Amino acid sequence: MTAVDTPPEAPDADADDENGDEKTGGRWRIERRLETSWYLEVGGVVLAMVAAILTSSILISAAGSDVLESFRALYRGGFGTRDAFVETLVQATPLIFTGLAAAFAFRAKIWNIGGEGQLYAGAMGAYWASRILGDSLPSIVLIPACFVLAMLMGAGWAGIAAVLRTRFGVNEIITTVMLNFIVLNVLSFLLNGVWQDPASFYAQTDRMSDAYQLPQLLSSGRLHLGFLIALATAALVWFVLARTSFGYEVRSIGANPRVAAYGGIVSNKIIIATLLISGAIAGLAGASELLGTQLRLQPGISSDFGFTGIIIALVARLRPAGVIVVAIAAGALRNGATTMQITTGVPAALVDVITGLALVFVLLAAVMVNYRIRRPQTDG
């Protein structure tokens, strides 16, 4: 067989946009796929995870610890026992909320980086509700009231960014990040003033009464109703995005705002609604943490749940079901980190490295699955 190996003198590639069928040479080539499939996407994520674990094991061995033993400890701490698994779900609960909050906004290509701040605003809303309502009413009224005010506060906090974006064209990435700092300072102001527990030296509120405590789901462990609310929220987010005309508009704006405009979809309305909803979901995380595990509002109520939620959303490819899975995995990492540190001496901070690496590799995989390596047929 005579290979026709003349490199074509094709005109400059950017002169033509919709060109797929170039003349072929005989070498391996990387080319863009026209379509990807679900197994490629899932496979990409799995490969990315493996790559993240391999890379972290280099770090572990560099730190002088036993790699296998470390991962075994990590697994044991996250999934190894029933109690460990239950605690993993507890850890995953706020992450599901914040992951959903990010995923919803990102579907419209609205980059809400303020999940952390909106979570705090939500927690403040929930606590505020308790101050207004006191102990006079049954839990069935008090708890929903806390959640509603939490959502309103989360939405309101994100709403500031929405107004700045749609009225003045200020990039929401900047405003949502900045608002994170502002809310923390507002909280600090309140906790050192009117909201401070008079009986406490610390900047924290008094403990909310038991009427506000979310019901426990299991006889042992800390798993609370917030986990089920998170799952329900995921289902609702999926339904809204996939099955409603509003969700269609959100996805259209994300896919191509110009086409959406010709289709009569008013971007600004959707941008505002998307940010409000995203903020409300993040606000739920705050209420769930406050009423589910802590019952006392204090500056450390979130350990970077908002920021981790962004990573979770991206690793989950912005899919609600994926968010649940990835959030549980992230919860297990956080939970297992302690066990790992105790048994092998590897610092718990390593899990942050693993999470970060996972994101990097998943983003890499997300790009790479769009390409394939092909050896062009020589018969052209």
Added chain:
Amino acid sequence: MELLGVHGVTTRFPGVVANDNVSLTIHRGTVHCLLGENGAGKSTLAETMYGVHRPDEGYLTLNGERLDLRSPKDSIAKGIGMVHQHFELVKPLATVENVALGTTGPGRLDLGKVRARLEELCEAYRIDLDLDTPVGGLPVGLQQWVEILKTMYLGVDLLILDEPTAALTPVGVERLFESIRRMRDDGLAVILISHKMHEVTGISDRVTVLRKGKVIDTVQTDSVQAADLVRMMVGRSVELSKATNHPPAGETKLSVTDLVAGEPSERGSLCGVSFDVGAGEIYGIAGVSGNGQDALFDTIVGVREPDGGTITIDDTDTAGMDPRTVSKLGVGSVPADRINQALLMDFNIDENIGLGRHGDRPFSIRGVLQRMAFRRRAEQAIEDYEIACPSASHITRTLSGGNLQKIVMARELEGQPDLIIVHQPTRGLDISAAENVRQRLIAERDRGAAIVLMSEDLDEVLSLSTRVGVMFDGKIVGEMHHDELDLDRIGAYMAGVLDTTDTHEVVV
């Protein structure tokens, strides 16, 4: 004296022959115009001389010697410079810095030297430009001067300007021409790409007319009349592929009066467009692109709010209405850019078929998407329009241009709209796909729809339209009934030589 020779150059892009066996010579000390309609191959030819494209056949010579350009870097080294329509300037930097960028080698940056040379150039060619203002703060017309200076600074023998007057005011054009004349007198060769007749006759020494990638002729400008050039440009003893019979127009469906959008100095703005279209009529709008077609389309369909004038559909004034409301009045619209205006490429075919009506029955009931409605509608469209695709739930991105256009047509013609506005409906389509679209339009007209057909394909406009209006500089400068079509006049309207709506200053 010959500077640059183009010998039998053919340049192909997938599906198109952009330049077909083109030969011409450029002489020192002359201004040489490349004249032609959109898609005639002017820019490709210029970019070939500038080393952007390598010819598939043929070759270039410089001073009689074979010239092999691999990239613009080579051409700059050989003294060939080009200023594109889209500027490549660093906006926060001043002119001096922009010129220094990429023209000075590594090591110490000697802005003083650059400035001295620039001041010389400005002096020599009477260029009035503040070298220290950040270029982002300069008007577009002056930014072009920065680009020209960048090129001149490198010392060129041949300067290629791609539609340099598009962004200029009449005074700016005169200034530019004055400088070009000085450059010519200094022995430079200047190539000017244009489709405006008065500019061509006003500045050039020689003209090469291109049509559909071929050189029609190269002539001395003073040896021909503008009318001859127009004929060469649009020319073709047009085989008006008879758009069959033209039924008489019914009642007026769309009436546009004195429509204004944007500033008159802005390229592509509307400066008082008026026309109306009746039921059962195709109103064709011809014209070179950039004369306001996009703005006209956008204001009628509701994407852009006009700054003045009225748009009346049936008896409703729709100026400023949003696209959904306009569409509900019974208007179907096919925008020029399928990929960036009409279709969500990452959505499935069936999702796209409902875009615009996605919130209404049958596609939505109380805000919940009815996926079967999308699916059924898409399957119907696939059958009716013979859209080649694996299934209705297939991703849109993978389809060919012709099939994409069929999806848009199927969506927009659904529900038998009374008014249909199509912009560039066959651009980029192969012959059979284009023919398919045209047959649809005729069928819709026969059904009684009023159709506005905007196209840069003059053949298409002439062959389908009941009446033809020609757009130039944001206005309809002339209008003709299908039985009085006169190519010379249309060409003159398109080139801005003739304006029947403006009796005050008829340019000859």
